[in-house]
Amino acid sequence: xxxxxxxxxxxxxxxxxxxxxxxxxxxxxxxxxxxxxxxxxxxxxxxxxxxxxxxxxxxxxxxxxxxxxxxxxxxxxxxxxxxxxxxxxxxxxxxxxxxxxxxxxxxxxxxxxxxxxxxxxxxxxxxxxxxxxxxxxxxxxxxxxxxxxxxxxxxxxxxxxxxxxxxxxxxxxxxxxxxxxxxxxxxxxxxxxxxxxxxxxxxxxxxxxxxxxxxxxxxxxxxxxxxxxxxxxxxxxxxxxxxxxxxxxxxxxxxxxxxxxxxxxxxxxxxxxxxxxxxxxxxxxxxxxxxxxxxxxxxxxxxxxxxxxxxxxxxxxxxxxxxxxxxxxxxxxxxxxxxxxxxxxxxxxxxxxxxxxxxxxxxxxxxxxxxxxxxxxxxxxxxxxxxxxxxxxxxxxxxxxxxxxxxxxxxxxxxxxxxxxxxxxxxxxxxxxxxxxxxxxxxxxxxxxxxxxxxxxxxxxxxxxxxxxxxxxx
Amino acid sequence: xxxxxxxxxxxxxxxxxxxxxxxxxxxxxxxxxxxxxxxxxxxxxxxxxxxxxxxxxxxxxxxxxxxxxxxxxxxxxxxxxxxxxxxxxxxxxxxxxxxxxxxxxx
Numbered sequence: 001x002x003x004x005x006x007x008x009x010x011x012x013x014x015x016x017x018x019x020x021x022x023x024x025x026x027x028x029x030x031x032x033x034x035x036x037x038x039x040x041x042x043x044x045x046x047x048x049x050x051x052x053x054x055x056x057x058x059x060x061x062x063x064x065x066x067x068x069x070x071x072x073x074x075x076x077x078x079x080x081x082x083x084x085x086x087x088x089x090x091x092x093x094x095x096x097x098x099x100x101x102x103x104x105x106x107x108x109x110x111x112x113x114x115x116x117x118x119x120x121x122x123x124x125x126x127x128x129x130x131x132x133x134x135x136x137x138x139x140x141x142x143x144x145x146x147x148x149x150x151x152x153x154x155x156x157x158x159x160x161x162x163x164x165x166x167x168x169x170x171x172x173x174x175x176x177x178x179x180x181x182x183x184x185x186x187x188x189x190x191x192x193x194x195x196x197x198x199x200x201x202x203x204x205x206x207x208x209x210x211x212x213x214x215x216x217x218x219x220x221x222x223x224x225x226x227x228x229x230x231x232x233x234x235x236x237x238x239x240x241x242x243x244x245x246x247x248x249x250x251x252x253x254x255x256x257x258x259x260x261x262x263x264x265x266x267x268x269x270x271x272x273x274x275x276x277x278x279x280x281x282x283x284x285x286x287x288x289x290x291x292x293x294x295x296x297x298x299x300x301x302x303x304x305x306x307x308x309x310x311x312x313x314x315x316x317x318x319x320x321x322x323x324x325x326x327x328x329x330x331x332x333x334x335x336x337x338x339x340x341x342x343x344x345x346x347x348x349x350x351x352x353x354x355x356x357x358x359x360x361x362x363x364x365x366x367x368x369x370x371x372x373x374x375x376x377x378x379x380x381x382x383x384x385x386x387x388x389x390x391x392x393x394x395x396x397x398x399x400x401x402x403x404x405x406x407x408x409x410x411x412x413x414x415x416x417x418x419x420x421x422x423x424x425x426x427x428x429x430x431x432x433x434x435x436x437x438x439x440x441x442x443x444x445x446x447x448x449x450x451x452x453x454x455x456x457x458x459x460x461x462x463x464x465x466x467x468x469x470x471x472x473x474x
Numbered sequence: 475x476x477x478x479x480x481x482x483x484x485x486x487x488x489x490x491x492x493x494x495x496x497x498x499x500x501x502x503x504x505x506x507x508x509x510x511x512x513x514x515x516x517x518x519x520x521x522x523x524x525x526x527x528x529x530x531x532x533x534x535x536x537x538x539x540x541x542x543x544x545x546x547x548x549x550x551x552x553x554x555x556x557x558x559x560x561x562x563x564x565x566x567x568x569x570x571x572x573x574x575x576x577x578x579x580x
Contacts, residue, residue, distance in 0.1 A: 184533020
């Protein structure tokens with residue numbers, strides 16, 4: 001092979017180099033500034049490279065670079081970039097009421113290693129690569145969840161996540177072992193052929209059952225979502241943001257990688273499973289979110305409900321489903337991060353809870369308007385981004401004739417409007433305490449404007465959706 | 475030894491591990507149960523590689539052994555990380571009882 005043939009692999013290799021460099025940079029720079037700048041410049045470069053770089057597909061043994069995998073990678077890169085910006089005040093003395101995080105090099109390095117795992121996951125052409133990617137995408141987050149120094153809640157979140165994550169890995173591994181037994185092979189093409197030849201093999205179904213259980217834990221789909229509220233609440237807010245957007249996207253990608261290509265032949269038989277999990281997740285997430293006071297816990301339940309909507313796309317046919325999933329994750333990521341940045345702003349002086357939002361409309365009217373946009377988008381009100389995301393998911397399921405499910409999902413979206421409005425009520429109507437006006441930093445203003453505009457643009461302008469659909473569907 | 479015996483052994487190990495994970499109160503004991511569950515999967519891989527699976531035709535025996543090796547390495551890393559978190563929990567709370575870990579609630 002010549003050197004030029006490795007060009008499609010360039011983003012993955014650069015990411016690895018970046019991760020190792022950032023992990024080590026704390027040795028030279030004491031104040032942690034260098035780590036932050038190296039990380040965000042590197043990630044921005046990587047995003048540009050993925051969006052405008054080499055378009056050619058390539059196969060390196062069991063590592064496949066395709067247009068669809070590039071779209072997923074771009075999504076992971078942007079989510080990580082947003083997380084890095086979000087974590088900026090948390091490393092500054094006095095930047096957050098909960099305490100200051102230390103050693104930004106290690107923090108960003110772990111985030112980047114996680115991303116490397118996600119990259120491997122979407123490029124996998126073999127269950128070994130798939131498993132290694134899945135594990136690498138999860139394990140650094142165990143450490144990150146327990147990252148808040150001298151904080152019992154954070155340590156508790158880490159311990160719960162490592163136990164639950166370990167359990168889900170064991171389930172996944174056990175499932176893969178049966179898949180291997182049933183098909184005699186770990187490569188995706190051989191797997192697909194074997195599944196098509198003998199779709200009723202009990203060993204195959206044992207494997208699929210355990211695998212679905214393991215991935216369900218990672219995805220936090222009901223009834224396997226119990227860990228999510230505790231871990232989201234205890235982890236530092238940037239880690240929660242990463243969990244709820246990037247990590248969730250990786251779990252969805254894992255599900256799509258397996259069940260929309262090598263195991264596609266058995267997916268119609270699995271439809272009742274996906275449908276039940278979707279309905280349970282929507283109901284459990286919506287009921288749970290209604291009575292939360294802590295914003296991080298609120299986000300956890302709301303994201304469980306979002307997983308329910310996303311599972312609807314697993315009922316549709318391949319290309320349309322993939323496009324709907326990617327587009328929904330983009331809109332959810334934009335909306336989520338706008339909310340997390342607002343949480344970061346109010347977290348400077350008080351706790352990141354519902355009552356911390358009180359008086360936001362007086363302290364900073366612009367921020368309060370953005371909060372309203374976020375909540376409308378999460379609830380799926382047109383013309384915001386969240387509406388189009390949900391619409392694509394629902395139409396993917398409706399195209400296959402699952403009208404009852406779509407009806408249940410729409411009813412759930414209406415119910416969710418209630419608790420999203422509770423948040424708005426805190427910001428506008430609840431009696432404010434004595435609080436000073438909020439002053440934002442330039443980076444925060446820039447990011448908040450960007451996310452706010454994206455919320456509007458992604459909701460009214462179908463061009464990005466078309467582009468994503470074409471790229472992810474192929 | 476045949477395939478059925480190996481699969482029965484691994485099913486027993488997996489069940490014991492899952493039972494232990496649910497019932498043990500000490501976090502280290504829960505991690506040991508987790509290890510049992512992973513070992514059950516490893517036995518499966520080796521058994522399928524050695525005796526062939528339920529599929530028709532020639533399977534890829536190397537792939538199973540190779541996967542088991544990778545999985546051992548990954549699990550070792552996972553346990554190292556878990557024990558570091560156990561140390562962090564113990565520093566904060568002076569105990570490792572899972573049921574007493576209830577600082578987080580809605």
